[in-house]
Amino acid sequence: MADASRQRQRDVAVLGGAETEIVPEDLRSIPEMVLEAVAGALDDAAVQWEDVDAIVTASVDLFDGLTASSIAVTEVVGAVLKPETRIAADGMAAAIHAVHQIAAGAYGTVLVVAHGKASMAPHWDLTEWAMDPVYLQPLGVDFLTVAGLQANLIADSNRVGRCASLGDGACAVVLSSSVPSGAAVITGTGHDLDAHYPGDRDLSTWSGLQRAAGRAYEQAGVRDPATAFAVAEPSCMFPHEEGLFVEATAIGKNTPLSPSGGLMEGTAPIVSGLTRLLAAARAIEGNPGRRALAHGAWGPAGQGHAVAIVEAT
């Protein structure tokens, strides 16, 4: 008998969403940026504050320079006197958490919000503090170094290629159990974490993404990923990651990657995956039966991966 997690989950609609323009330095405060994304998302989804049952936010204290960085946005995401859950990972992981809340019947409509402001501090220096303090921090190892080791295995390069331009931004998406006709629905999700210590993992593959995608395919009933998707929206930050993504998801050579532009020209940490979910939903809306794959990643060299399958009704 299939275990419960492998069964097809209840469809969850992407009612709408909005994101701020990614800029190298947004002079607004985090709450001001988030307010713009949230107001835009509620407007796009045609819902009011009172329609939102719960909120899931994504943020990382280290990147915000304060602890419990969700506190900075409590008011502007409408979480005062409402249930709020905070995820310290990419926004796609927050979206999956919201999908599970809705699929479990806990809430009907959930607002998902992610923010990131790379201009606040030297980003790669910050990532040193996300590494193991006994064996890695004293060496000065950061996410760029681990990405470089992975690039060496994939592209035989001495150094990692140019990273996507990191800037400031916020994104908000409204998910709901009520599915308006023509809406994009999330029919499968998957999520996976690999080992933290880079030498414990096989860095030549994104096996975490392979497992995450496999779980999502099973839920969504995707049998042949090479032909299943009209669009894939990966969260690739370095040039060598595109090959890792295509291999791990088995989407083949013919699935268009990020026709809307992707992340290389500008993205914000933590926000990337949620913007991919929105882009995937928008790419297929109004074309019943079409599917898209959205991906979020976080940690050194893709330690964490989250995948959502979106389907037009």
Next chain:
Amino acid sequence: MILEGTIRLPFSYAAGGIGTQFLIALRDEQRILGARCESCSTVTCPARPFCSQCHAAVTDLIEVGPAGNVVARTETPGKGVFGLIRLDGANTAILHRLVGPVDQWRRGARVSAVFAEERTAGINDIEGFVIEGDQP
């Protein structure tokens, strides 16, 4: 308006029982320890209190290296060359500095650990890895 600030505060990290044994062995004996799993026989290096592959608790420490093979290497601007090195006797790779010019580093190269003269029971007690035979 952007307000400038600095976060600066001292912090104390527990190396743990296995971590402490690993670091003391570097300092006092110039030996590198791996943790051998009794369930699946994986030797994880640097040693940690759990198996990196099956996540069982591990208490058995064995000496590995000090020579091994480069699995991957990269140059991080401003920081030097780093490599993943699978030490002889270990199943996982240790991440450390590769000492010497970047173009001599090839995957699969045989390397050996060089220990720092002044050792403080930290991961930097290994100064880095050099091509085998190039030890000072």
